[in-house]
Amino acid sequence: MTAMDTFAARYLSGDALWGDDFTPQQIEEWFADEREAYADLGSASSCAEAYGYHGLNLQSGYRHLPGRRFAHALGVGSAFGGEFLPLLERIDKITILEPSSRLRSTDLRSVPLRYVDPSPAGDMPFETDTFELAVCLGVLHHIPNVTKVVQEMGRVVAPGGWVVIREPVISMGDWRSRQHPGLTKRERGIPRRLLEAAVRDAGFSIQSSVFCAATLTPRIGRVLRRNLYGTRWGAAVDRALAVSTAWNYRYHADNLWQKLRPSAVCIVAQRQ
Numbered sequence: 001m002t003a004m005d006t007f008a009a010r011y012l013s014g015d016a017l018w019g020d021d022f023t024p025q026q027i028e029e030w031f032a033d034e035r036e037a038y039a040d041l042g043s044a045s046s047c048a049e050a051y052g053y054h055g056l057n058l059q060s061g062y063r064h065l066p067g068r069r070f071a072h073a074l075g076v077g078s079a080f081g082g083e084f085l086p087l088l089e090r091i092d093k094i095t096i097l098e099p100s101s102r103l104r105s106t107d108l109r110s111v112p113l114r115y116v117d118p119s120p121a122g123d124m125p126f127e128t129d130t131f132e133l134a135v136c137l138g139v140l141h142h143i144p145n146v147t148k149v150v151q152e153m154g155r156v157v158a159p160g161g162w163v164v165i166r167e168p169v170i171s172m173g174d175w176r177s178r179q180h181p182g183l184t185k186r187e188r189g190i191p192r193r194l195l196e197a198a199v200r201d202a203g204f205s206i207q208s209s210v211f212c213a214a215t216l217t218p219r220i221g222r223v224l225r226r227n228l229y230g231t232r233w234g235a236a237v238d239r240a241l242a243v244s245t246a247w248n249y250r251y252h253a254d255n256l257w258q259k260l261r262p263s264a265v266c267i268v269a270q271r272q
């Protein structure tokens with residue numbers, strides 16, 4: 001077996017997650033590469049009010065949350081905090097773990113907002129059971145030590161509290177030799193089975209886990225000149241595409257046909 005065969009059998013097959021078994025030094029290097037990588041892609045000039053995924057988040061995640069109040073919410077990699085806007089009337093205060101110094105808001109309408117730097121090791125500087133809600137949308141795939149970070153989410157969310165996680169569940173290409181336009185150097189999706197296992201092992205009970213972000217959706221959006229993820233009807237179209245291509249789901253695609261599949265999963269889970 002060549003080194004490539006071994007790598008493909010272990011990581012591109014989706015059996016193990018690239019990065020999750022890294023040494024502390026490898027994790028530090030990855031963290032440093034990603035710290036400002038999303039800001040460097042051009043998002044630093046954006047803001048919370050310009051957030052473009054509300055339809056997707058409502059359709060695949062937030063509608064599965066209970067209608068209760070959340071005294072203290074945690075955003076993991078929430079950048080400007082725009083993803084919280086649909087929930088804002090039910091939240092008293094928000095803390096955001098965000099490595100970038102350029103992806104930060106000064107406030108979020110009237111809700112107090114505090115930023116905290118994450119650590120490469122993944123330890124979160126919060127007491128156990130601090131939060132009633134944690135939101136982590138499109139972030140874990142930028143992080144090497146995913147299992148550790150999800151474990152920490154399980155520790156800092158109080159029993160009965162909730163988590164919403166949406167992540168790519170496809171490889172996003174062969175990340176070893178990549179400088180792909182529009183992607184950061186290190187990002188890679190997380191195999192669905194491994195992501196759900198990490199959430200369960202962290203003490204959460206999964207209440208909903210749905211495929212979303214079909215690979216066809218952005219193409220249809222370009223034809224219609226619409227961001228389909230921004231509205232509920234657009235997200236419903238995406239959901240239909242994701243469901244109808246779910247049979248073709250695989251972690252790593254070798255050809256165009258295999259790429260016809262949902263690319264992400266949204267999980268809503270309650271802390272036991």
Ligand SMILES: C[S@@+](CC[C@H](N)C(=O)[O-])C[C@H]1O[C@@H](n2cnc3c(N)ncnc32)[C@H](O)[C@@H]1O
Pocket residue numbers: 031034035036038039053076077078079083097098099100103118119136137138139142143
């Ligand atoms: C694709 S963006 C998603 C931002 C936001 N959640 C959204 O949905 O628009 C990825 C975010 O993860 C942040 N990030 C990267 N490494 C991180 C880490 N180790 N811990 C927390 N956030 C991280 C990035 O700075 C960026 O804000």
